[in-house]
Amino acid sequence: MNPPEPSRHGPAHNPRRGGRGGSRPGPTPPQRQSGRRGPARAEPPTDAPVDPARLAARDVLRAVRDRSAYANLMLPKLLRDRRITGRAAAFATELAYGACRAQGLLDEIIAAAAGRPANEIDGTILDILRLAAYQLLRTRVAPHAAVSTAVAMARTEGGERITGFVNAVLRRVSEKTEEQWIAQLAPTDPIGRAAFTHAHPRWIGQAFADALGAGAAEIDEALAADDARPTIHLVARPGEITGEELALVTGGTEGNYSPYAVHLESGDPGELDPVRDGLASVQDEGSQLVALAALRAPVSGEDGGRWLDLCAGPGGKAVLMGAIAAIDGARLDAVEISTHRAELVRTSVKGLPVAVHEADGRESGLEPGYDRVLVDAPCTGLGALRRRPEARWRKQSSDVAGLARLQRELLDAAIDLVRPGGIVVYSTCSPHVAETIGVVSHAIRKRGGEAVPAGEVLNEVPRAAAGPAGEFVQLWPHRHGTDAMFIAVLRKPE
Template sequence: MAAVRRRADLPRVTAFAVLRAVTGDGAYPNIELSHALRSAGLTGRDAAFATELVNGTCRFQGTYDRILAVAGRRPLTTLQPAVVDLLRLGTHQLLAMRIPVHAAVAATVDLARERVGERVTGLVNAILRKVAAKELSDWMEVLVAGETDPLVVLATRLHHPEWIVRAYADVLPADEVEAALAANNEPAAPTLVCRPGITDRRDLLALGAEPCRWSPVGARYDGVPGELEDVRSARVGVQDEGSQLVALALSRAVEVAGPWLDLCAGPGGKAALLHGLARERGVPLVAAEVAPHRARLIDRAMAAYPGPHTVICADGTRPAWAPGSFAAVLADVPCTGLGALRRRPESRWRRDPASLGDLVPLQRALLRSALAAARPGGVVAYVTCSPHAAETTEVVDAVLADHPHTRLLSAPQYLPGVPGLRGDTAQLWPHRHGTDAMFLALVAVA
């Protein structure tokens, strides 16, 4: 009688499909997971299991790849990409999820058989059993053996590429670097944001959320935001407190009358908040976004607001508006995303130092465009979700040096009560503030 083959379980099948999309097609785990969980009908513990499998594997991917290369005694480039993803998922179960060895290995072998083929099952089984022979802490000792550079050791132990650790060390006190890196390995709790003029924080608290520490329009939510009707209807948004704070700071700094501009508005979180705040002032907001699909996301984020709102597809470096048109301009520029590693676990391995070569010139061009768009007496907020000096203070210093009729405002003045801010700019941190590592510079235009 032929042996009965076990079927791979649905949460692992779903996680594998998502990981293949992330590593093979460049998909974003949060977006891909949302679609995949809904399509598979996974909820509760099964959804949580698949989510941890994907996010945890993405977060520690670089570490797992080094472990697998040692355990398999071969470069991972000699294996099929699908097999590498199977091994990554199995390694996360073995080293970080405390799943019994026999269960983790058997389930991954079943998945390999079903999704790749019988011929790879022996290889998957053999490599994972070698991985299982050591605890994660023991593997760390193997990986750092003989290394004398403390930053390289820290990068290995805390699962970050070395270049990111050095970037953090450049801008943080030495005694905070480890805490900052460790905070990136803790998943961020969802944070809700009200839509001013439609909902307020009392509505968020009525959903069971707890008030944010500094944002008067935000609350932390211990649940799945997508299951809330107010989120689905866009009466409530999902937005990190740090993102809320930089938008609020700009709104507080504006003193002259006139329309507002969000220069790089997709996917729409800050634009929707600014739209509500601008409506309270009786002024319009123009939300500009170069990518049509992201412009549609802005429309969706603003859907709960009655009446017209202006979303245009426009390249911020080639303005579709006259110079000096706006009283407030938000330039939330494309960046490496090193400040959102809690939420974007794949980013630390997807980006590299070469990314800065493309991004920094664009960031400078967008800040110059933002300054040109502001009217006399207006304010520009330069924002990145990165603490890398090349994307933050160096961009601001370089651009303002060529704009003598500008003045750097004290950003901390417009973030009342927020501790640990130094100098005229504001750098938020997960380990200090429990937010993404948002950077803010406020510039007054004469």
């Protein structure tokens, strides 16, 4: 999948534009009311030392804003370097990832409390306000602790002159619960309100609703699941360890659909012996189902064991397909355009019957005649936002058109490379209809071919049918506990 676009902060990327979010708050004194947590008057700040967990979370937010860093890559390294472990590491993770996910919602609340748009506040101070507002609204941290540590950080960054502003804004934030702020600031239309409530840009909420189609009434449930902390999914390497064995060794639970999937509630998977020993790796169960669909779909004629992964980086699906190829006596070619990602694939598939080619999938130079081709195309990644905390605020609706063009070209190349009677599996980790049904329908109109009902290939997955005739599969976090993967299976005309 494509990495997130560089960050741009401003009102256009908030869940709503203008309106009450920038209004100056009134002087109403704070009162305790019901809600997720009662609005609590923040006590006057004192010079409390700032703990390493909060400092780590602040530094992650700063790196995301300043350097377009990825929070899920930045934080684990930072925790290791600073030797932050145990409960402190868990607290830092909750604060950093939670504040990144809720950024747009927090910015609207901060703007209302500050009486000015969030993008007019100095970036370093805004990071501190986001971190403290998240604690006030979405955790059980004592209000005085959230405010006093924020004031201490602000004093370090901007001196005494800024502490009064930070204290005043956070006291106003603490006067209402999250639910009360939402009632005051959210748009009134159902999709806009759902997107605002669950901290998504409105255009992403609309994309989810469009993809749900007849199930659009589930939009609140879908966005809520996308805003929740995901569980860790492992994949057992076929031929080395079974899913059942992996679950016993790690203390996890077996997946619902993939025979190789194991779910863990928390922890660092890199510390697990099976992961360190190469017997297992981290991979969402939905991604495992993509690879399994490419291997299960029936071809016409004999399967000669010539398989292709056309967009292989960073290598997760290539490993699963390659391990099964080793068992079945098949061989897999893996194509990746990026030098860095191609090297990741080579490292991941070491010892498997996989040949890695650094090339553009649209012009790979490979000899046609493959029995099976997987096109896990670069996409907006809207289906995996829960695993990439800051990504939803970096994505732009304008990204979709260019990606859809690339996706059509890659799928066209895959159809050229597969033999008559062979199958092409097209997948994205995005439910956006322009990247999914739109791309596949264009290929069928242009090239002919048969859409093999993906529900028959993955018939163990309930409520996954998508497309005009239910011929495709769309997975959802709220229905299946997976990323929102789209899967289409096409058979080339003989």
